Amino acid sequence: MTEINPSDVCKESVFQEIFRKNAQDLHDFLYYKFGSENYPGDLVQEAFIKLWNNCSKVPPQKARSFLFTVARNQMLNELDKKKTVLKYQKQLSIDRDLETPQFKLEEREYMERLQRSIEELSEEQRVAFLLNRIEGKKHQEIADILGISRKAVEKRIYTALSKLRGKLEKL
Amino acid sequence: MDQEYIKKWLSGTLTEDEQLEFQQSEAYRELQKLDQAIQSFKAPEMDVEKELHGLKLKPQAREIKANWWKPIIRVAAVVLIGVLLFQYYPVLTRKLAPSIEVVQASRGETRTFDLPDASQVTLNASSTINFRTKNWEGNRSLNLQGEAYFKVNKGATFTVETDQGTVTVLGTKFNVKSRNSYFEVVCYEGSVQIKSESYQEIIAATEMFRVVNGTLIRSRDLEIEAPSWVDQVSSFISVPYGEVLKELERQYDVKIESQNIDLQQLFTGSFTHKDVKLALASITQPLNIGYNIGENQTVSLSGEAK
Structure with a gap:
């Protein structure tokens, strides 16, 4: 423009x-x-x-x-607000057919646990973390989107990652 | 140690050596797995075009906001036209108005006015003058019906056109009277040329030229400096009596009915414009005529029965 x-x-x-x-x-x-x-x-x-x-x-x-x-x-009416649900798609991997049933079972459990863990993250951590890891947004871009500083973005992402790792380790 | 590397890995600031070292660690394999798994949670692609067309936008809100300047321009245009009209009103009226100007004196009144070159004209009762205002200085010409006294400033040829002839001067004072079959020009200063189909004359100051019913009369040595009617007295020298009566009708806006009166007899004398009784007395008594003022501006004159 x-x-x-x-x-x-x-x-x-x-x-x-x-x-x-x-x-x-x-x-x-x-x-x-x-x-x-x-x-x-x-x-x-x-x-x-x-x-x-x-x-x-x-x-x-x-x-x-x-x-x-x-x-x-945009504040959602607390009464109308539904639990934050993120759906995951089945991974399409070429090697899948070679995997053992047990591996598949472990894999599914891992994904379900990951889903719950992400949903349990605070809204702030989740948004920053997923924009970075999935959408590949740079820290500065995320800072602009959220209207916060770059340092704060870095902190949120790191905290989110630590939380996820902590929850997944218990497997 | 891991924490530092993880932070650097997140912000993509690991050096090549650090990268290699980090890739050997257990933490890295775990992160790789996590990172790969997370990709499954990607937000669904949005059908941007479909969503765009699904937007319900209020068009009139856009109309008003996008065109906020239009009403302002309209108002500005009206104001501008008003200002221009106001500014150029005199020019416009001069251009649009017919370029012929008509000046009229009705019965019972005389009227004095200036021509565009400041020459002065006095119109006698029941007379009309019209002339072109455009390029007056280059073409001083006017049309006269009735009687008028001119004081013409020096300049280009000045022409008075009448039904009975054309009077041409270069700058002088003169009186022209053109009534039906009565045509009279008196020159008070300079000289005047009179021209028609049947005659062409030049008269000098103190001279008079008159045509009554086709008869030419010239007289000299008039001892007057201006026509007497300008001073509210009508004077006559050997004028047919009928013409005198008509002049009285014009000056007082009356209707004269005459009985047993010879309208062709010549009359010499005058009457005032200020008092109708006095005027009637001065034109009737010398001829032994009786008068009676009736209703509706009517005057009856009756001569002695023969």
Whole structure:
């Protein structure tokens, strides 16, 4: 976006471009924060509708941080809020057929334990950790998304990793 | 030891040697396994285009916000047009208005006005002048019906056109009277050229030229400096009596009915414009004519029965 006209976000083409650039990231963030049961897709839509309704006040280069600020502030009604659930997909590995039944059993137990452990992490630790390990976001990027310092991001990721390791060791 | 390496591994700041060393450790294999397993928890891909089309955006909110400047421009345009109209109103009216100006004096009144070059014209009762205001200085020409006294400033040729002839001067004072079959020009200063289909004359100051019913009359040595009607007195020298009565009708806006009166007899004399009774007395008594002022501005004159 080369133009810096403050009302540009109100242009449909500019708005669509912002949507395409940010929707997936925003969705990932909301998914790791609230889990699949709390409709992260709807929360993404809400954030973009808010951007649209404020399009004249938000310059295009500020749109991304506006969207994440809105997403961060989305407080779910405690009564409606469902437990954060993250689903995992079956790993597709070529070697799987050669594995022994016992290995498979251990593998499944490991995954289930990992799922529970991730779900038990605090919201803050989980979001930072998964954005880093799964989405490959750099520490600084995560700091921007969460509106916190880079140091804090590093700490959250490390703490999350330590917790997971601690829980998995007991296997 | 492990903790340091794990931190560095997380932030990707392990040196090559450290990397090699770390890869030998038990902790590394465990982390590798964990890291690989975690990939299964990746957030599902979002169908961005579908979500984009599913967005329910209020179009009118965008309309108002995107076009906030439109009403301002509308108002500005109206204001601008207003200012321009105001600014150029005199120019516009001069250009749009017909370039012919008409000045009229109705019955019973005289009227004095200036032409664009400051030449002065006095219109006698029931007379009309029209002229082109455009390029007046280059073409001083006007059309006269009735009687008028001109004081013309020096300049280009000055022409007075009437139904009975054209009067041309270069800058002088003169009176032109053009009424039906009565045509009279009196020159008070300089000289005047009079031209029509049937005659062409030049008269000098103190001279008079008159055509009554096709008869030309010239007289000289008039001892007056301006027509007397300008001073509210109508004077006549050997004028047919009918013409005198018509002049009185014009000056007082009355209707005269005459009985047993010879309208062709010549009259020399004058009447005032200020008092109708006095005026009537001064034109009737010398001829032994009786008058009676009736209703509706009507005056009856009756001569002696023969």
